[in-house]
Amino acid sequence: MHILLVEDDAPLAQAVDAGLRQNGWRCDQARDAATARIALVDHAYDAVLLDLALPGGSGIELLRTLRARYDATPVLIVTARDALSDRIEGLDAGADDYLVKPFQFDELYARLRAVARRSSGRVAPVLRCGGVELDPARRVVTRDGAAVALSIHEYRTLLALMERQGRIVTREQLEDLVYGGDGAIESNTIAVYVHQLRRKLGDDLIATLRGYGYRLGQARA
Missing domain, CATH: 1.10.10.10 (Winged helix-like DNA-binding domain superfamily/Winged helix DNA-binding domain)
Known part of the structure; x- marks a missing residue:
């Protein structure tokens, strides 16, 4: 799988990137909303790991833009925001799953595999x-x-x-x-x-x- 990791915390991004590659996945990184928007326009990813608090924009707005152009790429929100209202907003905006920091890396990979499986079996009209x-x-x-x-x-x-x-x-x-x-x-x-x-x-x-x-x-x- 080819993953876009949208995360401004450099040490965390490097750790997640390394783990993804060890699992055999390709990973591109975006540290701010503007870079992520360009990457999502120029590439077709199998899944997106999305932080919500980003320099230059909101992860929620980035997600809404993605869904507004009928892009069904699976999105797993990974954020420190743990309030119920934040979870509801993220899922209503089009996220496939929501994971709160700090997290266990094995759970992150399992959730990523799950959203990818659900996406591959998603029924959409031809x-x-x-x-x-x-x-x-x-x-x-x-x-x-x-x-x-x-x-x-x-x-x-x-x-x-x-x-x-x-x-x-x-x-x-x-x-x-x-x-x-x-x-x-x-x-x-x-x-x-x-x-x-x-x-x-x-x-x-x-x-x-x-x-x-x-x-x-x-x-x-």
């Missing part, structure tokens, strides 16, 4: 448009039954459009859903992803409504 199917649970896209390889940003663009079939989605909305509203990107970035999706999945899949945005399932206007 989205369809014509001959294109998107399976969010497996992150698999097919065209007429054949698997199609997409970049993570192409996949998120397609997911955002398929979740809103028949509705116009503006470029600004797509940028927010794909990138979480963080960071400056080129003005034509979404257009490039749409072009790539048409090339891989068919010219008629995504309509451009000039001056408005994009809509799935109709020929270009």
Whole structure:
């Protein structure tokens, strides 16, 4: 598994990182909210270990941003906040589990394995448009039954459009859903992803409504 560890306590982060690697897992570290946001946009992780008190932002807001763009990556909150209200807020924001510091490392690894297992068995509806199917649970896209390889940003663009079939989605909305509203990107970035999706999945899949945005399932206007 490839894990993102979001933790600003350097000694603890190094200890957790070492333990994860000993268990055969890959681990990337983020010490603040901004770095974590970039990592979550640029990579597809199998799970996230998330502290709540972070420099430059709240772990809860980071989690809400992740879920707002339909990213179902398992998240295990690991924090010193042990109040019931904090646990409820974290779980309601979309966390899969909640572990209070200090903790035993064996319990951390066991909980991480558990959220990963639950995620792999999670039932999610397969989205369809014509001959294109998107399976969010497996992150698999097919065209007429054949698997199609997409970049993570192409996949998120397609997911955002398929979740809103028949509705116009503006470029600004797509940028927010794909990138979480963080960071400056080129003005034509979404257009490039749409072009790539048409090339891989068919010219008629995504309509451009000039001056408005994009809509799935109709020929270009």
